[in-house]
Amino acid sequence: MQDAFFYIFAFLTLVFGFLVIANPFSRNPVTSAMFLVLTIVSLAGLFVLLHAFFLAAVQILVYAGAVMVLFLFVIMMLDLKEEERRKIRKLGVVGGLISAGAILAIFLSSLLKREALLGAVQSPAVEGGTVPLAKLLFTQYLLPFEIVSVLLLVAIVGVVLLSKKDLK
Amino acid sequence: MNVGLEHYLVVSVLLFCLGLVGVIVRRNLLVIYMSLELMLNAANLALVAFSRYTDSLDGQVFVFFIITVAAAEVSVGLALIVALYRKRQNAHVEDLTTLKL
Numbered sequence: 001m002q003d004a005f006f007y008i009f010a011f012l013t014l015v016f017g018f019l020v021i022a023n024p025f026s027r028n029p030v031t032s033a034m035f036l037v038l039t040i041v042s043l044a045g046l047f048v049l050l051h052a053f054f055l056a057a058v059q060i061l062v063y064a065g066a067v068m069v070l071f072l073f074v075i076m077m078l079d080l081k082e083e084e085r086r087k088i089r090k091l092g093v094v095g096g097l098i099s100a101g102a103i104l105a106i107f108l109s110s111l112l113k114r115e116a117l118l119g120a121v122q123s124p125a126v127e128g129g130t131v132p133l134a135k136l137l138f139t140q141y142l143l144p145f146e147i148v149s150v151l152l153l154v155a156i157v158g159v160v161l162l163s164k165k166d167l168k
Numbered sequence: 169m170n171v172g173l174e175h176y177l178v179v180s181v182l183l184f185c186l187g188l189v190g191v192i193v194r195r196n197l198l199v200i201y202m203s204l205e206l207m208l209n210a211a212n213l214a215l216v217a218f219s220r221y222t223d224s225l226d227g228q229v230f231v232f233f234i235i236t237v238a239a240a241e242v243s244v245g246l247a248l249i250v251a252l253y254r255k256r257q258n259a260h261v262e263d264l265t266t267l268k269l
Binding site for chain 1: 170171174175176177178179181182183184185186187188189190191192193194196198199201202203205206209212213216217219220223224225226228229231232233235236237238239240241242243244246247248249250251253259
């Protein structure tokens with residue numbers, strides 16, 4: 001049953017991910033953003049299958065909620081027209097496919113040498129609920145947690161500064 | 169065949185490659201940015217899978233931090249794109265050639 005769900009969610013993730021970068025029907029950035037939302041939601045499904053319940057919720061709330069709303073706001077604000085078809089750069093496509101193929105080759109060659117993965121637990125018991133994660137976050141990782149809050153403050157100040165009308 | 173760590177890693181690496189191709193091939197700045205998000209999410213998936221199959225929660229804490237930093241990164245990056253668009257009225261990487269010799 002779980003395996004069937006894995007294949008469904010993995011398939012959906014990859015199909016939606018493909019539609020983000022290359023949609024044969026529309027070149028409007030809004031459709032890309034919508035498919036990115038769907039990709040993120042199906043990734044959250046995979047997180048649930050991995051028993052990372054808290055992260056699945058955060059993924060939907062923060063990514064599909066906040067980040068994608070920000071994206072759609074900006075697309076709306078810039079009032080982007082349907083992207084006109086330009087000539088596809090052969091060099092860009094070839095370069096992209098070569099680099100992606102190289103990464104795939106490296107990954108597959110390391111996957112075939114299975115030694116590194118032999119340490120993997122066969123029947124894992126770790127549960128990513130809110131309580132165990134919070135215990136770790138507020139004890140062992142307290143300092144990084146506080147630093148991240150400072151980082152968010154810096155981002156807020158930076159965004160306010162950047163979006164002022166008369167940017168020097 | 170039981171679904172194991174390898175299956176999740178294959179999905180993750182495929183998603184990463186999709187994002188990489190998107191960054192290189194597409195020329196709309198916003199779509200490039202979305203492809204970057206795809207790559208980040210692929211890395212997240214790999215980390216969560218490793219965390220599950222090595223029986224430790226550290227990977228999930230790491231993903232939590234990555235999501236936070238990605239949110240900050242998106243807000244700053246989109247503000248930069250908006251500022252750029254105000255100056256140039258366009259979001260196409262090919263028309264931004266100030267640094268070209």
